[in-house]
Structure formats: structure tokens, C-alpha cells
Amino acid sequence: MTFTIVHLLPELLGTYGDRGNVDVLSWRLKQRKIQHEVVVVHVGEDVPQGGHLYLLGGGEDDAQIAAKEILDRHGVMRKAINSGAHIFAVCAGFQLLGAVFPASGNREISGLGILPVETFSGDPRSVGELLAEPTIPIATLTGFENHSGQTRFLEESQPLGRVLRGVGNSGDIAEDGIITDQIVATYMHGPALVRNPELADWLLSRIVGEMEPLDASVFTALHDERVKAVK
Amino acid sequence: MKLRIIILLGNFAGWFSRASKQGSGVMVTGRVILKFDSRAAAKLSEHRRVVLISGTNGKTTTTSLVRVALETATEVASNTTGANLFAGVTAALSSNLRAPVAALEVDEMVVPWALAQTKPDLLVLLNLGRDQLDRLSEVRVVAQKWKFAIQAIPAGCRVLADADDPFVVWAARDCPNVTWFSAGSLGHLDASTCPVCGDILIWKDQGSSFLCTCGFGKPSADWVLSAGELHGPLGQRVAISSAIPGVAAHSNAGRAVVVAAMMGVNPEVAARAVAKISSVDGRFGKLRIGKTIFRLLLSKNPASWRETLATSSAGPKQVLLVVNALTQDGRDTSWLWDVDFGPLSGRHVLVTGDRRLDVSARLVVEGIDHQVVKDEAEAAKSFGSGEADLIASYTAFHRLAKSVKKS
Numbered sequence A: 001m002t003f004t005i006v007h008l009l010p011e012l013l014g015t016y017g018d019r020g021n022v023d024v025l026s027w028r029l030k031q032r033k034i035q036h037e038v039v040v041v042h043v044g045e046d047v048p049q050g051g052h053l054y055l056l057g058g059g060e061d062d063a064q065i066a067a068k069e070i071l072d073r074h075g076v077m078r079k080a081i082n083s084g085a086h087i088f089a090v091c092a093g094f095q096l097l098g099a100v101f102p103a104s105g106n107r108e109i110s111g112l113g114i115l116p117v118e119t120f121s122g123d124p125r126s127v128g129e130l131l132a133e134p135t136i137p138i139a140t141l142t143g144f145e146n147h148s149g150q151t152r153f154l155e156e157s158q159p160l161g162r163v164l165r166g167v168g169n170s171g172d173i174a175e176d177g178i179i180t181d182q183i184v185a186t187y188m189h190g191p192a193l194v195r196n197p198e199l200a201d202w203l204l205s206r207i208v209g210e211m212e213p214l215d216a217s218v219f220t221a222l223h224d225e226r227v228k229a230v231k
Numbered sequence B: 001m002k003l004r005i006i007i008l009l010g011n012f013a014g015w016f017s018r019a020s021k022q023g024s025g026v027m028v029t030g031r032v033i034l035k036f037d038s039r040a041a042a043k044l045s046e047h048r049r050v051v052l053i054s055g056t057n058g059k060t061t062t063t064s065l066v067r068v069a070l071e072t073a074t075e076v077a078s079n080t081t082g083a084n085l086f087a088g089v090t091a092a093l094s095s096n097l098r099a100p101v102a103a104l105e106v107d108e109m110v111v112p113w114a115l116a117q118t119k120p121d122l123l124v125l126l127n128l129g130r131d132q133l134d135r136l137s138e139v140r141v142v143a144q145k146w147k148f149a150i151q152a153i154p155a156g157c158r159v160l161a162d163a164d165d166p167f168v169v170w171a172a173r174d175c176p177n178v179t180w181f182s183a184g185s186l187g188h189l190d191a192s193t194c195p196v197c198g199d200i201l202i203w204k205d206q207g208s209s210f211l212c213t214c215g216f217g218k219p220s221a222d223w224v225l226s227a228g229e230l231h232g233p234l235g236q237r238v239a240i241s242s243a244i245p246g247v248a249a250h251s252n253a254g255r256a257v258v259v260a261a262m263m264g265v266n267p268e269v270a271a272r273a274v275a276k277i278s279s280v281d282g283r284f285g286k287l288r289i290g291k292t293i294f295r296l297l298l299s300k301n302p303a304s305w306r307e308t309l310a311t312s313s314a315g316p317k318q319v320l321l322v323v324n325a326l327t328q329d330g331r332d333t334s335w336l337w338d339v340d341f342g343p344l345s346g347r348h349v350l351v352t353g354d355r356r357l358d359v360s361a362r363l364v365v366e367g368i369d370h371q372v373v374k375d376e377a378e379a380a381k382s383f384g385s386g387e388a389d390l391i392a393s394y395t396a397f398h399r400l401a402k403s404v405k406k407s
């Protein structure tokens, strides 16, 4: 069995360097000589079933709606989840997995309904460095957020982190993202898995099992520098 | 107060700012003038023909080339330092009161104001792409601003717009007086969906053309730049060349010659003048640090990094990347992952700047050998004598370009 990472719709959901998350996961697997393949799904191509980890990035309103419609077709995302796949989603990708997300012109768009969250338009836009204490046993999370949506949980859920600096899901709650058995979602781009090597490995370990540690000092140095710069 | 006296005050304030080394003084001059007369830009535009130039990339270079092209026939007032907000535009208009023509670089967000104030003869729209997403808005929001402004465009103003850019086409196509320019393209990083209906935009012919099922698509161009020759709507043919390296500079040279033709200037004469310009506002200027001669290249956003890396790959083997993330650079470095750094492969690459670790992480994943250094001086020590390209983001570039202008 080859570990398969599926990079979904980069032309639609790739506004904030989201390719970086895919590239760094692949790089970390390669350093450990773990067999894997990256499947990039472009607009017009079928979303493959049987992938192990699906990645969704950030995007503008129309692109987000177009992406949702593609992922809704034949229930491909729900099928992937039902067959045990994992998802890592950032920003617009996070929002479209929920029940509803906002678009320009005061529109409310129904999401895929896979995550128990809903997102509404908020003012002002949340832009800047985001720092959060994770709810899983890894180092402090660092990223850059840029979104106008405010996201709320529809049922009791585990956030990815408790916000130390920045906004995250919503100004009044001080939480960022969500973790479920198969999904990790966040407002941290940056890209998050480059700046947070421990999150990258935690995500991979959930799927491939325990991995040997990696000597990759530049990512740790970058992480520490960003945390220090914001604290 | 009389406008002439206000300008005098502004110039004095600008001179004082320069003398006390607070800045170039242009912004101060403009601010003082606007403080005393908020309609100064409008008054300074009366009785003269104005060309406005805007877009994400190539504004400063194009404005410079347009100035040179028009100067073959007349005196031109212009902002030559890239100061393109309200104050910068006002200062440029006040810089040469005799000049019957003004060529003004205008920030994308300032286009509506500049149109209303200066009532230009010609608005030149280059391109729209992702740029400093933390500060400016998403590309569509800027395009919408342009679209509204063009719907209310002053009578008599023509538009010269890029037919290769879907956002520019969408913004400009309502204008009855639009001239389309095309220098060819290879697709667009941000135009995956149709600006009209939001459906998926279909790119054809290796990204040189686009079409949507709703009918929106690339218009047929009036002026086409292809294989070094500009073809006009009346059968004109003008040879275009540029001493500034790169594909973008070449297309900006062509565009400047079209502007000249539209403003009644002989395009052949304009093309010859434009061809001689080799450096604009410190870009591609040379700077000596230690024993190394650095050639300065500016890169601001994914589209300009792609262009610069391609241009630089024909340059010296040694290359230094300097990336900051101050307000003027954009504080978000995620764009690094939208740029293919492959062209650096096999070169001697050094990295510095406030965000050198972000760049280093990016290059590690791309598999590009490189070293992180403290600053330009340390890079120069490592390079030794010889030439190197120095590709810098906005703030680092302008700090270094100042030294080029002095030397």
C-alpha cells in the first residue's frame, strides 16, 4: 500500500501558498524513505477515492464556491471520510467542510456538512500572525491568518489550539481550528505545516504510525523564530 | 492661498525632509500641498494632458518608459520614484508646471481618485495579480474598484488595457473607448474562475487565451507585440527592443510605444528612445559591496518573482536573495510557496533578510543548495570578487537602491 496524499484543486484553493503544506509533507516522508505519492487534482479531473490524506487550502469567494460544488458532486469527500481518509484543511477549505460559509454580496452558501461548524462574515477582517497553544502534545502553533469569516462550533468539539495572539475561529472565543478523528482544520496558513513541523509529523503519524524523528533544523528554527517574533 | 505659494511651501517642506535625511521628500511635498488644497491634483491637471498608469506589476518601469517615449515630443511631468499614492501623484503634478503632459504612476487602489481628479486623456491598465494579501485586498476586490471607476470614467478619457489579463478585461470592457494591448501570456495565477459568473475559466493555447461558457473571454487585441515587433490597428509595424532585461520589460517597452502613438507621438521615434533605457529607479543598477559587484533586482509578489528568477537565470552564477516582511513588503510570506525556485538550481545561492529562514525552508523543500548569511556584507565575503545578482523584496531593494543612486 502506497501512502497517497491528495492535493485538491490547487487553482481554486491555493491563495496562501497552500502548496507548501503538500510539499513539506512529501519532503518529510521522503527524508524517512516512506513510500508515498502525491496526487494533484486539477479542475475537471475526478477526485480519486482511496487517498489517505486530502489537503484543502485557502481561496477567494467564487473559487471557494466552485470548489465546494466540485467536492459535493457524487459526495466524493463524504465517501473519502467514510472509507477512513484524513483531511487537513486551511481557511476556505476549513469553512467549506462546515454547514454554511459566507460569500460576497451577503450570500450564505451551504457547505459540505462534514464538520460541525458554521461560518459567518465578520468585521473587521482578521489579518496577522496567529499563535496558539495546541490541544495536542506538540509545540506552540504559529501561522498567519487572513480571513473575514468567523467560525463557531455547532456541537462540543476540540479546537486545534487556544489562541495566544491573533483571532482564530472567532474573536470572542480565542480558539483556532478543530480536530476530529479524521480531520484537522485551521485558520493558520503560512503555510502551517512548514512553520509547525511537529504538527506535520503528528498528522502523518496518525496515518502511518510512529515515525523516527527527523533532523530538519531549518523548520524548527523557523518555528522558534516565528513564535519568538510574535510573543 | 494661491496654489503656486502652496507648492512653494510643499517644496520647502520636501527639501527640509531631504536635508534632514528623513526621506526623499516627495511624499512630504505632496502631503503639504494636499493639506492646504485638497483639490490641488485637479487644479494641477487642468490644461494639460494626463496619462495614468496602474497595475500590480510594472507600474514604475512602464511610467518611466512612457515618460521617455513622450519626451521625444514634449516636456513631461512624472513621478519617477514610485511614490504613487495621493501625495506622490500630487507632488509629481507639481514637479514641472510648464510640462503640457503628465505621465503618472498610480497605485491600484488610488485609480478612482486619480481618474476623478486628473480627468486624464488616457488610463493604462497593466495587470492584476496577488500582491501583499495582508494589506491590499483579494484581486477581485481591486478589479471591482477599477470596474466601478471605469463605469464613471470622465468624458474623453480612453483606456489602454491588457487583453491577456482576465481581471483587466473584466474591469475595462464596459468602457466604450478601450484599446486592447496584447504581448502574450502563459496563464494567470489568480484567474481560475470567471470574473463575470464565477464559473471555471477555461484557459487555451498554453495559457495565451481564456474563455468562459457565459461568453466572457479574451478580446481581440488592437495592438499586438510579438517577436519583437509591434503591430497596430492601422497596419503600423514598429520594432521594439529594451535594454532592460526580461520579458516583462520588453512588453512594457511595447506598451509605452502604444501610449506614445495614442498620444500623437511618432511611435518609431518613441521606440528608439525607449530602447536605450537600461535601468529604472535603481532596478538592474550595479552596487559594489566588498569585492562583489551586485546587480539589483526587485521582486514583490509571486508574478514578479517568477519573472525576476527567469531573467536572473541568464545572469551571473552567484545570487543573493534578500527577503523582508515589513508592511511595504507584505507581512505574510506564504507567497514563497507559489514561486518555483527551480531556476536557482545549480547556482551559488545565498539567503538573507529578516525572513531568511522562511526562504531557507522553502529552498530546502525544493532541493536547492544554499547558505543562510547574516547580511549583504557577509554574502559579499562569501562571493568574493566577481558579479552576483541580488534579488530583493521591496524594503531591502529600496535601501540598497539608494546607495546605487548615490554612487
Ligand SMILES: [Zn+2]
Pocket: B194, B195, B196, B197, B198, B199, B212, B213, B214, B215, B216
Ligand atoms: Zn463566466
